[in-house]
Amino acid sequence: MSLGGEIALALRLLARDWRAGELTLVAIAVVVAVASVTTVGFFADRVNQALSRQANQLLGADLVVSADRPLDAQFAAEAERRGLRVTRMLRFPSMAAANEQNVLAEIKVVSAGYPQRGELRIADTLYGPDRRAAAIPAAGTVWVDDKLYTRLQLQPGDAVEVGQSRFPVGAIITQEPDSAVGFINAGPRVMLNEADLAATGLVQVGSRIRYRVQVAGAAGAVDAYRDWVAARLTPGQRVESIQDARPEIRSALQRAEQFLSLAALLSVVLAAVAIALAARRFLQRHLDACAMMRCHGASQGKVVRLYVLQFIALGCLASLAGCAAGLLAQHVLALWLGSLVTVELPGAGPRPAVHGFVTGLALLLGFALPPLLALGRVSTLRVLRRDIGAPGGMGLLGYALGATVIGALVIWKAGDLRLGSLVFGGFALAMLVAGVTAWGVIVAVSRLRSVGVSWRFGIANLRRRRFASVLQVVALGIGVMALLTLTIIRGELLQLWKASLPPDAPNRFIVNIQQEQIPALNRFFAEQRITMPEVYPMVRARLTRINERPVASADYADDRARRLVDREFNLSWATRLQRDNLLVAGRWWESSRSAATSFRWRTASHVRSTSSWAMC
Amino acid sequence: MVRVAHLTKQVTTGDSKLTILRDVSFTIAAGEAVAVIGASGSGKSTLLGLLAGLDTPTAGTVAVDGEDLFALDEDGRAALRGRLLGFVFQSFNLLPAMTALENVMLPLELAGIPDAAAVARESLTRVGLAARLTHYPKQLSGGEQQRVAIARAFVTRPSLLLADEPTGNLDAATGAEIIQLMFDLNREYGATLILVTHDAELSQRCGRVLHLAGGMLQP
Numbered sequence: 073m074s075l076g077g078e079i080a081l082a083l084r085l086l087a088r089d090w091r092a093g094e095l096t097l098v099a100i101a102v103v104v105a106v107a108s109v110t111t112v113g114f115f116a117d118r119v120n121q122a123l124s125r126q127a128n129q130l131l132g133a134d135l136v137v138s139a140d141r142p143l144d145a146q147f148a149a150e151a152e153r154r155g156l157r158v159t160r161m162l163r164f165p166s167m168a169a170a171n172e173q174n175v176l177a178e179i180k181v182v183s184a185g186y187p188q189r190g191e192l193r194i195a196d197t198l199y200g201p202d203r204r205a206a207a208i209p210a211a212g213t214v215w216v217d218d219k220l221y222t223r224l225q226l227q228p229g230d231a232v233e234v235g236q237s238r239f240p241v242g243a244i245i246t247q248e249p250d251s252a253v254g255f256i257n258a259g260p261r262v263m264l265n266e267a268d269l270a271a272t273g274l275v276q277v278g279s280r281i282r283y284r285v286q287v288a289g290a291a292g293a294v295d296a297y298r299d300w301v302a303a304r305l306t307p308g309q310r311v312e313s314i315q316d317a318r319p320e321i322r323s324a325l326q327r328a329e330q331f332l333s334l335a336a337l338l339s340v341v342l343a344a345v346a347i348a349l350a351a352r353r354f355l356q357r358h359l360d361a362c363a364m365m366r367c368h369g370a371s372q373g374k375v376v377r378l379y380v381l382q383f384i385a386l387g388c389l390a391s392l393a394g395c396a397a398g399l400l401a402q403h404v405l406a407l408w409l410g411s412l413v414t415v416e417l418p419g420a421g422p423r424p425a426v427h428g429f430v431t432g433l434a435l436l437l438g439f440a441l442p443p444l445l446a447l448g449r450v451s452t453l454r455v456l457r458r459d460i461g462a463p464g465g466m467g468l469l470g471y472a473l474g475a476t477v478i479g480a481l482v483i484w485k486a487g488d489l490r491l492g493s494l495v496f497g498g499f500a501l502a503m504l505v506a507g508v509t510a511w512g513v514i515v516a517v518s519r520l521r522s523v524g525v526s527w528r529f530g531i532a533n534l535r536r537r538r539f540a541s542v543l544q545v546v547a548l549g550i551g552v553m554a555l556l557t558l559t560i561i562r563g564e565l566l567q568l569w570k571a572s573l574p575p576d577a578p579n580r581f582i583v584n585i586q587q588e589q590i591p592a593l594n595r596f597f598a599e600q601r602i603t604m605p606e607v608y609p610m611v612r613a614r615l616t617r618i619n620e621r622p623v624a625s626a627d628y629a630d631d632r633a634r635r636l637v638d639r640e641f642n643l644s645w646a647t648r649l650q651r652d653n654l655l656v657a658g659r660w661w662e663s664s665r666s667a668a669t670s671f672r673w674r675t676a677s678h679v680r681s682t683s684s685w686a687m688c
Numbered sequence: 689m690v691r692v693a694h695l696t697k698q699v700t701t702g703d704s705k706l707t708i709l710r711d712v713s714f715t716i717a718a719g720e721a722v723a724v725i726g727a728s729g730s731g732k733s734t735l736l737g738l739l740a741g742l743d744t745p746t747a748g749t750v751a752v753d754g755e756d757l758f759a760l761d762e763d764g765r766a767a768l769r770g771r772l773l774g775f776v777f778q779s780f781n782l783l784p785a786m787t788a789l790e791n792v793m794l795p796l797e798l799a800g801i802p803d804a805a806a807v808a809r810e811s812l813t814r815v816g817l818a819a820r821l822t823h824y825p826k827q828l829s830g831g832e833q834q835r836v837a838i839a840r841a842f843v844t845r846p847s848l849l850l851a852d853e854p855t856g857n858l859d860a861a862t863g864a865e866i867i868q869l870m871f872d873l874n875r876e877y878g879a880t881l882i883l884v885t886h887d888a889e890l891s892q893r894c895g896r897v898l899h900l901a902g903g904m905l906q907p
Binding site: 074077081084088089091092094360361364365366367368369370371372373374452453455456457458 | 770
């Protein structure tokens with residue numbers, strides 16, 4: 073019989089076994105496993121694609137030089153000298169007011185030519201048709217987004233107060249590149265022409281302003297300019313290009329994908345248990361069929377090929393169904409996370425489907441292949457003597473193949489050998505404990521005597537099929553463990569997240585309060601019958617010396633320590649320790665001593681210091 | 689058609705060896721119908737298993753259609769069975785996941801014969817089950833199941849039909865019908881029949897009777 077003939081016969085056998093319900097459990101297990109893996113895969117793929125496609129937009133340019141202080145004019149001048157287009161931008165949080173309402177907004181001050189990449193779209197009316205903005209807000213006007221427009225209850229023709237000036241609202245922003253946090257919803261937006269910045273009076277000592285020079289042009293020129301800039305960066309300045317756009321989002325996504333993938337893998341482990349048990353049952357129920365096929369002239373190889381082809385076909389169909397289910401389920405996930413994800417997600421690519429398909433087939437064959445191979449060795453004499461059972465021989469070796477497949481899948485999905493090995497090792501240890509315990513219980517129970525006929529039969533059966541009983545206990549134990557792990561992890565994550573916030577943690581922060589605004593703020597709280605919260609002074613400073621030794625980021629190998637040295641800190645001062653602050657080393661400031669400072673423990677540990685620091 | 693020479697089968701149980709067949713020799717000509725009778729444990733089924741190449745002997749040879757069964761390997765014997773042999777079993781041995789038609793189709797499908805469904809349908813019609821094609825074994829009576837098994841046994845036009853207690857699980861009236869059908873088909877297709885039974889009356893319908901006792905052929 074040709075291979076084509078064998079495939080056709082295998083498909084007919086598949087249809088017959090399917091109709092008889094012999095394969096339902098196996099198929100469901102594969103569909104669930106593939107659906108779990110592809111749901112996570114499809115969603116992560118769509119978000120990754122969105123990130124890549126919008127990398128330009130997220131940056132608003134090809135390259136951005138940013139700093140906490142005004143940038144030296146040489147950066148813009150050099151870019152222009154190299155034929156690159158340059159725009160300037162400032163960004164800071166401040167209050168916007170109108171109609172006796174105050175809202176903390178993100179103020180974005182832009183210069184002509186903004187944005188260089190991505191699209192700025194505006195509308196004349198709230199939720200009205202929008203268009204691409206031809207320019208930036210005209211001097212003397214601001215553009216706001218719909219969040220600010222609705223929260224300030226603005227009407228056409230209204231003006232918004234920013235700092236010491238009032239600006240009529242010229243348009244409503246419907247889409248902008250380089251939004252404050254980019255991918256995740258940000259605060260309400262006010263966009264201002266740079267010509268109006270001075271009039272607001274908001275640029276003062278201690279203002280939390282981020283200065284940016286945005287550059288765009290030919291790729292080669294941008295790369296060369298990047299090198300030029302990198303050599304001239306001073307602490308507090310950084311350069312970003314589309315390659316490193318939104319690293320925090322990418323790493324958050326990677327971590328989320330890693331966790332969800334591992335969670336999905338727990339369903340794969342469950343499916344593996346189901347497949348292993350179902351394949352054993354399939355073997356037991358097909359001993360007669362195999363013996364009859366051998367009796368009718370089929371060789372051992374042909375019997376094995378027919379069943380393996382049948383399972384490959386089943387695996388392909390179930391994996392395709394799983395992929396389809398995953399595709400549907402990720403739509404639900406996207407809807408569920410719709411309030412968080414503000415970008416439009418592109419269609420999913422084929423990669424997660426391929427991964428799901430490979431997972432489904434590997435899982436099925438990893439656990440079903442050993443019993444299927446055993447079917448080829450069924451004694452033909454079984455047609456005359458039904459008491460001849462299943463052929464043995466594969467034993468633990470058969471399950472080793474499945475365990476190898478699961479191990480490889482866990483490490484592959486974890487994307488990290490150590491994490492994958494830990495997860496797999498945990499399961500392996502649990503299996504060992506379950507196996508040894510089950511064996512001990514069976515041995516102990518086997519010694520029980522004279523406890524009634526049904527017990528005696530049951531115990532005798534357990535003793536006779538000791539190995540199979542242990543395997544079933546281990547399989548079920550792993551299934552229960554996977555379920556419990558998911559439940560516990562979910563609960564623990566929520567618990568940890570809640571525990572990380574004290575119950576009286578503030579819900580709102582007001583920043584950039586100027587000295588002369590404090591009395592008005594006091595009055596506002598009094599009117600609202602709310603106790604005035606404490607106002608903390610704040611000034612920006614940079615770490616310059618530790619123990620009189622100058623500090624440079626290059627002295628540190630740790631990325632976080634380098635960033636801490638490069639960036640500006642928000643410094644505050646007080647005469648008494650806050651009740652929610654904990655001193656972990658040193659002593660609290662005393663009036664007799666001077667110039668003492670305290671640091672967050674993690675900050676100090678990153679830069680490895682316990683003694684005197686100098687800030688300027 | 690079948691030549692058996694000095695066939696011996698021993699099995700080891702614990703420390704002792706049990707001889708089930710001892711130096712059995714006989715020849716059966718093509719087209720002959722031979723009954724093998726004997727009490728339970730006399731070695732009838734073991735002999736049948738060896739004649740079909742389902743089991744291997746401790747000593748001796750079996751030649752079917754001139755081919756030494758045990759000179760062939762496992763797959764060679766399977767191929768010979770597919771080519772020359774048909775089986776009817778006491779417990780029918782129908783596959784529960786398949787309909788009557790599919791059970792009869794299976795030997796044809798394994799042999800790669802085209803249009804297996806039409807041939808199987810014809811065979812089932814011949815045994816009077818044209819209306820039961822899509823029924824599963826559990827939906828058929830014992831007699832109907834054995835008819836399906838007979839249709840399956842003859843569908844490949846075997847030269848040698850081996851029947852192991854074909855009426856053992858049937859009532860007397862149904863058993864008689866089944867035996868009649870089997871003999872009719874055997875005549876029709878000109879096959880050699882070896883019928884294992886403990887029913888002396890049934891054995892008388894065969895042209896020759898081999899009597900086994902204690903694993904030895906009685907004169």
